Amino acid sequence: MMSRVAPALLSVALLLGLSHCGEEPVDFQDAGGQSCPKVYQVFGTDTAGAAFNLVFLPDGFMEEELDSYRCAVQTLVDGMMDSGIYKDLACHINAYRIDLAADAGEGEVPPAKGCEVNCKPVKAREYPGGNCPGGNPLGTLVSPSGASGCSTASLNVRLCSSPKRCDLVWLDAEGQRSAKCLADCAPAHDAVIIVANSGSRGGGAMAENDPPLAVVTLFQIDDPSAIELLAHETAHALFGLLDEYECYYDGQSYTGGLNAATAEEKKKRSAFIWARECGESCPVRCNDPSEMCPDGGVSGDGLRCCNEEPTDLGDGSLGLIEGAFYHRCGYYRAQNNCRMRTLSKEFCRACQMVVEALKKELSLELCASLPTRRHP
Numbered sequence: 309m310m311s312r313v314a315p316a317l318l319s320v321a322l323l324l325g326l327s328h329c330g331e332e333p334v335d336f337q338d339a340g341g342q343s344c345p346k347v348y349q350v351f352g353t354d355t356a357g358a359a360f361n362l363v364f365l366p367d368g369f370m371e372e373e374l375d376s377y378r379c380a381v382q383t384l385v386d387g388m389m390d391s392g393i394y395k396d397l398a399c400h401i402n403a404y405r406i407d408l409a410a411d412a413g414e415g416e417v418p419p420a421k422g423c424e425v426n427c428k429p430v431k432a433r434e435y436p437g438g439n440c441p442g443g444n445p446l447g448t449l450v451s452p453s454g455a456s457g458c459s460t461a462s463l464n465v466r467l468c469s470s471p472k473r474c475d476l477v478w479l480d481a482e483g484q485r486s487a488k489c490l491a492d493c494a495p496a497h498d499a500v501i502i503v504a505n506s507g508s509r510g511g512g513a514m515a516e517n518d519p520p521l522a523v524v525t526l527f528q529i530d531d532p533s534a535i536e537l538l539a540h541e542t543a544h545a546l547f548g549l550l551d552e553y554e555c556y557y558d559g560q561s562y563t564g565g566l567n568a569a570t571a572e573e574k575k576k577r578s579a580f581i582w583a584r585e586c587g588e589s590c591p592v593r594c595n596d597p598s599e600m601c602p603d604g605g606v607s608g609d610g611l612r613c614c615n616e617e618p619t620d621l622g623d624g625s626l627g628l629i630e631g632a633f634y635h636r637c638g639y640y641r642a643q644n645n646c647r648m649r650t651l652s653k654e655f656c657r658a659c660q661m662v663v664e665a666l667k668k669e670l671s672l673e674l675c676a677s678l679p680t681r682r683h684p
């Protein structure tokens with residue numbers, strides 16, 4: 309669940325994404341003169357030019373496993389849109405799915421099927437005990453016979469970007485280019501989400517990418533945590549929300565989002581996004597800098613902890629709670645729990661307010677009902 313983000317750039321990118329697209333047919337095979345795999349709209353009814361557009365890509369699914377991927381995307385998207393910060397925005401979100409099989413052999417990519425019934429959990433490959441395979445362990449996407457262009461893309465999602473743990477996944481440079489190439493086949497894209505067929509549970513996202521990217525491994529589609537993971541990673545890619553936990557495992561430490569306050573903002577008591585809901589009266593809870601991160605993780609250093617008298621802060625209280633953005637000290641989250649900190653929790657007030665501000669900036673109405681669109 310790594311993330312690096314530039315909130316200002318993100319807004320610009322979203323606005324550009326929202327403005328350049330017309331009403332194109334959803335199922336097509338040519339885009340800008342290049343060969344493209346078919347694109348299926350699996351959620352949403354808004355025109356591409358007026359919506360947030362998610363594009364789902366598979367990595368590591370063999371042909372015979374593709375229906376599991378299709379089912380997973382539908383199950384995950386429906387679940388995500390019906391919850392948390394996505395629900396009020398769901399009528400402004402489109403989701404597209406591209407199906408490409410990973411296979412060493414030749415052959416046609418099979419036609420996409422729906423998954424209205426009998427969705428089965430994906431039988432994901434296991435890499436137990438930190439036994440991380442090299443290269444692209446998930447397989448390589450193959451092109452349909454005779455096709456060219458984006459259909460030949462390989463995403464190269466890799467496990468194990470960290471030497472310490474085996475559950476981080478990311479794309480190499482070629483994979484990122486491929487993801488963009490494939491995403492360009494969709495009517496529009498504001499974020500690309502890659503569903504990796506791996507039994508190693510994990511995910512990652514980066515809003516700075518062009519397009520913003522998220523990766524989720526597919527562990528079990530009937531487990532609510534799969535939807536929680538998707539909601540978390542998509543929040544990175546689509547809204548620029550940063551992780552609110554204090555330790556990191558991938559050798560880098562990122563800072564600079566809207567869903568936590570800096571020490572400077574805490575001092576001013578007006579500069580953080582949830583200040584208008586507690587401001588001067590925001591209770592403060594300082595952290596203990598000497599605590600260790602679990603599982604060999606580390607916490608960003610170089611920032612001073614606040615070292616103030618402890619305040620009694622209930623679990624749901626709004627306040628300035630030290631510890632966020634991979635730092636024990638110097639960054640303050642709004643509430644004790646948040647999906648950007650713990651997957652099973654709801655999004656905190658600060659994260660909700662970031663999305664509300666974006667909706668306001670884009671003049672988006674609240675959604676009264678949940679749209680769906682599924683292709684047979």
Ligand SMILES: [Zn+2]
Nearest residue numbers: 646648656659
């Ligand atoms: Zn939050």
